[in-house]
Every structure is written in C-alpha cells, then in structure tokens.
Amino acid sequence: MQVSSAQYSDRAVFAWLVAGSQVLGVTAVVLTGVWMGHYHGGFAWDGTQQEFNLHPLCMVLGLVFLQGDAILVYRVFHNEPKKNVKMLHGMIHLLALIISIVGMVAVFDSHRAANYADMYSLHSWCGLITIVLFCLQWVMGLLFFLFPVASSWLRATYLPIHVFCGLVLLALSVGSSLLGITEKLFFSIMSSYSRFPPEGVLANVLGVLLVCFGVLLCYMITNEQYRRPRNPEEESLAVHFKTLTEGGSPTEP
Amino acid sequence: MQVSSAQYSDRAVFAWLVAGSQVLGVTAVVLTGVWMGHYHGGFAWDGTQQEFNLHPLCMVLGLVFLQGDAILVYRVFHNEPKKNVKMLHGMIHLLALIISIVGMVAVFDSHRAANYADMYSLHSWCGLITIVLFCLQWVMGLLFFLFPVASSWLRATYLPIHVFCGLVLLALSVGSSLLGITEKLFFSIMSSYSRFPPEGVLANVLGVLLVCFGVLLCYMITNEQYRRPRNPEEESLAVHFKTLTEGGSPTEP
Numbered sequence: 001m002q003v004s005s006a007q008y009s010d011r012a013v014f015a016w017l018v019a020g021s022q023v024l025g026v027t028a029v030v031l032t033g034v035w036m037g038h039y040h041g042g043f044a045w046d047g048t049q050q051e052f053n054l055h056p057l058c059m060v061l062g063l064v065f066l067q068g069d070a071i072l073v074y075r076v077f078h079n080e081p082k083k084n085v086k087m088l089h090g091m092i093h094l095l096a097l098i099i100s101i102v103g104m105v106a107v108f109d110s111h112r113a114a115n116y117a118d119m120y121s122l123h124s125w126c127g128l129i130t131i132v133l134f135c136l137q138w139v140m141g142l143l144f145f146l147f148p149v150a151s152s153w154l155r156a157t158y159l160p161i162h163v164f165c166g167l168v169l170l171a172l173s174v175g176s177s178l179l180g181i182t183e184k185l186f187f188s189i190m191s192s193y194s195r196f197p198p199e200g201v202l203a204n205v206l207g208v209l210l211v212c213f214g215v216l217l218c219y220m221i222t223n224e225q226y227r228r229p230r231n232p233e234e235e236s237l238a239v240h241f242k243t244l245t246e247g248g249s250p251t252e253p
Numbered sequence: 254m255q256v257s258s259a260q261y262s263d264r265a266v267f268a269w270l271v272a273g274s275q276v277l278g279v280t281a282v283v284l285t286g287v288w289m290g291h292y293h294g295g296f297a298w299d300g301t302q303q304e305f306n307l308h309p310l311c312m313v314l315g316l317v318f319l320q321g322d323a324i325l326v327y328r329v330f331h332n333e334p335k336k337n338v339k340m341l342h343g344m345i346h347l348l349a350l351i352i353s354i355v356g357m358v359a360v361f362d363s364h365r366a367a368n369y370a371d372m373y374s375l376h377s378w379c380g381l382i383t384i385v386l387f388c389l390q391w392v393m394g395l396l397f398f399l400f401p402v403a404s405s406w407l408r409a410t411y412l413p414i415h416v417f418c419g420l421v422l423l424a425l426s427v428g429s430s431l432l433g434i435t436e437k438l439f440f441s442i443m444s445s446y447s448r449f450p451p452e453g454v455l456a457n458v459l460g461v462l463l464v465c466f467g468v469l470l471c472y473m474i475t476n477e478q479y480r481r482p483r484n485p486e487e488e489s490l491a492v493h494f495k496t497l498t499e500g501g502s503p504t505e506p
Contacts (some may be wrong), residue, residue: 117447122460124437129461168468175428175464182375182432185411186439194370207375208382213429215421223415 010225013077017220018076024213031206032060039199040188047113051106056180058103063130063173064210066096068217071166075226082228090146093138094208104131123179130172137165167218174214178207263478264331270473271329277466278318284314284459292452293441300366309433316383316426317463319349321470324419328479335371335481343399346391357384371476376432383425390418422472427467453468 033231036043036053043057044050062064077085111118118124144150144158181203185193193200220226289296289306296310297303323345330338357380364371371377397403397411434456438446446453471480 118455120447120449122431122438122457125457125461126431126464150310160477164472164479168471170425171428172464175431177430178375178379178428182435183439185375185442186436189437190443194373196373200373204375204378211379211425217327218421219417224413 012052014075014220017216018072021068021072021213021216021220024209024216025068028206028209028213029057029061029065031202031209032057035199035202035206039202041105045106047110049110049114051113052110054106054108056101056177056184058099058106059127059173059177060098060206060210062099062103063134064170064177064213066092066099067134068172068213070096071170072217072222074228075220077081086145090142093141097138100131100134105130121179122174123183126172126179127176128132129213130169130176133165133172134169137169138164144253167221170214170217174210177210181207188227264388265466267328267473267479270469271325274325274466274469274473277462277469278321281459281466282310282318284313284455284462285310288455288459289453292455298359300363301362301369304366305363305443307359308356308363309430309437310431311352311379312426312433313459313463315349315352315356316387317430317466319345319352320387320426321423321466323349324423324474325470328473330479334460338466339398342382343368343391343395346394350387350391352382353387374432374436376429376436379425379432380429383422383429386418387422388424390415390422412413420474423467423470427463 036057040053041050043053045054068090073085073088073092075090108118110116119128140158141162144155144162150158185200187201189197189199269399287338289310294303296306298307324340326338326341326345330341361371363369372381393411394415397415403411438453438456440451442452
C-alpha cells in the first residue's frame with residue numbers, strides 16, 4: 001500500500017503523542033507509588049494503612065493507565081492484523097480490570113480492619129459506578145466482538161456504543177481518581193494543605209498529570225487522522241469486524 | 254427536503270434525550286441552590302460565607318449547565334440558518350462565561366474577607382485551568398468563526414480542534430465541580446459524612462446528576478445520527494462555514 005509523505009508526517013506526530021502519553025501515564029503511576037510509599041509507609045496486604053495504600057496505586061495503574069493503553073492499541077498497531085489487535089485490546093483490558101478489582105478489595109479490606117464506613121463519599125459512588133460499568137463493558141465487548149455470538153448487524157449497531165462507553169469510562173476513571181486524591185489529602189493533610197506542603201503539591205501534580213493523560217488519549221482516539229486505515233488484506237483476517245469496516249464509519253475502532 | 258420515517262424516529266428519540274438532559278441540568282442547578290440555601294445560609298455579596306455560596310451555584314449554572322446547552326444548540330436547532338445558531342452558540346457561551354467569572358470572583362472575594370488561602374487545592378488548580386481554557390476557547394471561537402479573520406483553510410483546520418476542546422472543557426467543568434463538591438463536604442461535614450447525613454447524600458446525588466448530564470450531552474453531540482444535516486439552502490446563508498460543510502467532515506458542528 002502506498003504511503004504519502006503527509007501520512008508519514010501524521011504517523012511521526014502520532015508517535016510523539018503516544019510517547020508523551022506514556023511518559024504522562026508512567027509518571028502518574030510512579031508519583032502514586034512515591035506518594036503512598038514515601039508519605040504513607042509503603043505497601044502490604046495485612047488490613048492496615050499499608051493495604052489501603054495499594055488502592056490508589058492499583059487504580060492509577062489499572063483503571064487509568066492500562067485502560068487507556070488498552071484503548072490505544074487500535075491506533076498504535078496499524079500494521080498488525082485486526083484480530084490480533086482485538087485480542088491484545090481485550091487482554092490489556094482484562095489485566096486492567098483485575099488490577100482495579102484488587103485495588104477495590106484493598107480499600108474495602110482495610111476499611112473493615114479499621115472499622116471505617118464504606119460507600120458514603122462521592123468518590124466511592126463514582127468509583128463503584130466506574131468499576132461496575134467497566135466490568136459490564138468488558139463482558140459485552142467479549143460477547144459481541146471476540147465470541148461470534150451477535151449478528152453482524154448487532155455488532156455494527158453496538159460498536160459505536162462500545163467506543164463511546166470506552167471513552168466515557170476513561171473519563172470517569174480519571175474523574176474518580178481525582179476525587180480520591182482530594183479525599184485522601186483531606187483525610188491526611190487537611191490542616192496544612194493550604195500551606196502548599198510537598199505532599200499536597202505532589203498529589204495535585206498527580207491529578208493534573210492524570211487529566212493530561214486522559215485528554216491526550218481521547219485526542220488520539222477521536223482524531224480522524226490517527227484512525228486505523230481500511231486495508232483490504234486485513235479485512236479477510238478480521239472476520240467479525242468485516243461488516244463494520246465496509247461503511248468506513250467514523251466510529252470504527 | 255424529504256424526511257424519512259427513520260429520521261422522524263431519530264428526532265423523536267433525540268427530543269427525549271434533550272428533555273432528559275434539561276431535567277438533569279435544571280435539577281442539578283436547583284439542588285445546588287437548595288444545598289447552599291438550606292444548609293449554608295443562602296446567598297449575598299458581602300464577603301461572608303453567603304458570598305462563597307454563590308460560587309457552587311454560578312459554576313453549576315454557568316460552567317456546566319449553560320456551557321452544555323451552548324454546545325447543544327447545533328444539534329437542537331436543525332431548521333434554523335447556521336449563522337443564527339452560531340450567534341446563539343456564542344451568546345450562551347458568553348453568558349456561561351460571565352456567570353462562571355462571577356462565581357470565581359465570589360470565591361476569591363470571600364476567601365480574602367475570611368483570610369483563607371487560595372489556589373492550593375486540586376479543585377482550585379483544575380477549576381482555574383478550566384476557566385482560563387474556557388476564556389481562550391471563546392475568544393478563539395469568536396475570531397475564527399464569527400469574525401472573518403481566519404482563512405477558510407484555517408477555519409477548517411481549527412474546527413475539529415474547537416469541537417474537541419469544547420467537549421474536553423465540558424468534561425473538565427463537570428470534573429472540577431465534583432472536586433468542589435467533595436472539598437466543600439470535607440470542610441463542612443467531615444465528621445458526620447460517613448453516617449450518610451442528608452447534606453452528604455444531597456451533594457453526592459448532585460455529583461452523580463452532573464456526571465449524567467455531561468455524559469448525555471457528550472452522547473448527543475458525538476452521535477452521528479444527531480448531527481446537523483447538510484442542507485444546500487442553508488449553505489448559502491452560512492458563509493463562513495461553507496467550506497467546512499462541503500466535505501461532510503464528522504467534526505462539523
């Protein structure tokens with residue numbers, strides 16, 4: 001297939017954007033680790049504060065970073081057969097889901113050990129809604145696109161909903177994380193927060209990085225230029241997606 | 254222009270979605286008023302807590318509800334000349350911007366009177382970034398689309414960026430509002446929040462309503478079915494958008 005110089009230039013810009021998103025994502029995960037490790041005593045699985053500390057780390061790693069990257073694979077692996085990319089998309093999502101569930105168990109477990117109440121804050125409401133919808137999205141994706149259960153028409157109808165819900169879930173994950181950061185700061189450093197202590201600044205920067213990661217991901221995913229090109233050779237390989245690619249719908253993953 | 258029964262059905266569903274979004278938006282504004290009015294002593298412009306109370310009300314009304322509706326006008330007013338819709342879009346945005354700036358002044362003013370620190374929390378960082386970008390987006394929109402300053406090519410290039418940034422701004426506005434709700438609750442009812450007091454539940458419900466409003470708006474705006482149809486008659490009226498509508502780009506407002 002002929003590739004024009006404009007397409008090369010687009011791919012070069014895209015490569016830089018992907019690199020930028022990965023720097024943002026990894027930095028956010030590392031900052032979360034530093035925040036919980038340096039300021040809150042590190043990690044353990046023993047019902048203490050150290051078990052709680054796994055909650056932010058798992059959520060930033062699984063629910064935000066890996067979920068974002070799972071969506072991004074469709075844009076990154078242009079030359080791979082779509083079937084393989086679909087498998088990778090589902091597998092990274094599964095890993096993200098498992099890590100997120102571990103993070104959720106960590107908070108309930110540490111709350112129970114410390115006799116703290118659950119599910120009363122806006123963070124917990126938004127977080128639980130996000131995890132439940134994430135599970136639902138993953139199961140629906142599996143049924144519609146990896147197993148040949150649904151008809152072509154049903155898959156074509158569901159695809160734009162799946163794509164839209166994926167982006168909403170990413171935004172909800174970032175939003176819930178920001179609520180969690182605010183809640184944790186108010187529990188830990190409420191009296192000194194207004195004097196710009198290092199912990200407060202670090203956590204605020206983490207929040208801004210998560211927003212930048214989410215916005216950059218959404219930009220790359222929704223931008224027409226970075227959409228996977230329709231390639232007749234790969235269409236024969238991607239059996240389930242065949243009917244979807246034909247129309248060249250802008251909602252094609 | 255012929256309208257098929259499928260298009261009628263789409264418009265009927267769209268009308269229900271618009272009605273739903275307006276119910277969500279108005280309920281959110283009313284709940285904010287009730288929260289600040291009933292639990293925090295109402296509103297005034299005198300440097301007290303009552304002046305602070307204008308901050309959440311203005312932000313939910315201006316930054317979320319009116320900003321969302323300003324974006325929605327392109328989808329709602331299908332039969333109006335695009336030039337008029339563009340004017341309405343800009344004017345509702347201007348109103349949203351003025352109300353948001355009043356809300357921002359209210360918080361700085363009440364903080365100064367009470368000798369509270371400013372701009373240390375994640376809410377304040379995200380909120381200020383949102384307001385600054387909102388101003389920038391409005392000025393850029395004015396220069397590119399209402400005044401004939403930019404060339405057709407430049408307008409066509411900027412349009413998808415304008416649309417993307419508009420949706421990001423709406424998401425940022427909802428996110429910043431949720432952070433503000435959490436912050437306010439921790440300042441007001443931190444000790445009783447875990448016992449599900451009416452104020453905590455009301456504020457959490459407000460947060461969930463704002464998320465639903467944002468998601469519903471994004472769905473209506475990004476859904477291909479609800480996009481403004483290309484109408485040859487109106488193209489002669491919408492001079493500035495002429496070149497943009499020709500390609501039928503999915504990023505057309």
